[in-house]
Amino acid sequence: MNIIVLGCNGQLGRCIQDISKKFGQVYGFTFKFLNSKNGDITDSKKLAQLFADFSADVVINASAYTAVDKAESVAKVAYAVNAEGPKNIAQICSDSDIVFIHVSTDYVFDGNSTQPYQPNAVTNPQSVYGASKLAGEQAIQTLMNKFVIIRTAWVFSEYGNNFVKTMLRLANERNELGIVADQKGCPTYAGDLAVAILDIVVEVQKGKSNWGIYHYCGDKETTWYEFANQIFKIGLAQKSLLKQPVVNAITTKAFPTPAVRPKYSVMDNSKIIVDWGVAECGWDKSLSKVIFNISVSNDS
Template identity: 45%
Template sequence: MHLLVTGAGGQLGQCLADQLKAQGITHTLLSRQDADINDTVVLEKIVADNGITAIINAAAYTAVDKAESEPELAKRINEDGPAALAKLCSRFDIPLLHVSTDYVFDGNQETPYLETDQTGPTGVYGQAKLDGELAVQRHCPKHIILRTAWVFSEYGNNFMKTMLRLAKERDTLGVVADQFGCPTYAGDIAKALVHIATQLHTAEQNKSGTQAHYGVYHYAGNEAVSWHGFATAIFEEAHKQGVLKSVPTVNAISTADYPTPAKRPAYSVLSSKKLLAAYGVAPSDWRVACHKLLAN
């Protein structure tokens, strides 16, 4: 097995690199600086020369608000890129594992979203990600689309790191309390993707044995919470471990109090039951991940 990871410079890409190194799995990492995912000539050579057996696409345009004023760039990275990768994987008859988002939903539901639920993005970012999913499904029969949400890690920019920085600068913070989702540790997403890729490889090698379960899956945290609740949990754990000397006052505010260019889903809780049944991957325990990250 030789995995190609695109988007290796992002927080998920860096977690994937850590996971692959830890497991001793042969891999090639491609960041935005190394190659454009739309550059099929370069990518085709990499796949052919290295005997790549699957591609994990962690490359994404994730600036949700900025996407409203940069729709062409969001489309290029989140739709055209996955389409190009899907066609490439189809030509080489290898699986594509593509990461998507809870933003493909409108957030009007009151029960955890299943893979079969109606999509309905409310902004440019979500629409581009959904179009990317559809392109992958259209062009590559051997696909895994993994939707995730509220990603945090030790790498890059994310909610957890922003909250810790603000907590050191201010005594009082206002955090949105009427948006609900499942925080997901990028290290756990990486572990899930590598596990799925390994299972798919086994299925490919052993045609009569393990079955390859292709399709759309959700993978997110095991507990739904508001941004306000997530921030409170981060501060309490950080204080307990001595990362913060004191816990700031966290005031609950509404979405209306904090207007943004892009509309966020009010409820984007994802059910991870299908992935657990097909691949034995349990949801991310975000409280345990917070504890470990702050300990380090």
């Protein structure tokens, strides 16, 4: 299987690179990793040539415009990457009979639910980011059949900018922090998502074809406030942190942002586990590994 990974500089793209050698050796996968410079998803002609030259069997789109607040003022840019980009990929994949695995977001929901969102739940994005990602999903569904759309949430890893790295940094800089406590979601380790995606490719190679929309996120719901406290607890236990700041629970209203965040974005993972046989993301266990890796990286 020849696999193209778009967005290789992001958290998920980096994690896929980390495990690509193992999957290549075991399953005979050949990977081509592209970033926004050498794999611009807004340039359909160049993209089509790249896919053809590599004889791609599967395309994984890990690229996205993820500056949620900034997207409110640069909607055109967000839609170019999150909607037109996936549309371009879907058209090329459809024309060339390539399987398309696309990563989307919990922001397609309004957050008014009180029960975990199922993949077929009604969407109602409240931000430009969410609306642009939903438009990308809809384009894929319109243009092709052989696709897997995976919505995820609260992604963290050793790479890039994310909540875990921010909390570790702020813990060393400040004595007191205010963390939002009235938004609920499921943290997701990008490394676990990367394994799940490549496990799906393995199943595709075997002939499985459970195309459609799926959810993949952490196995337990939490709040940003609770998540932060768990980060600090693990950091102190591992001696990655020398001190823990005082953590105050605050409301969303007390921390206004340009983009509206879903108040409740817990998603149900059962469909992807049943249909594709992937392992759940135990985010607390993965969190310990990530904090250790970040600490080692900072020390080196």
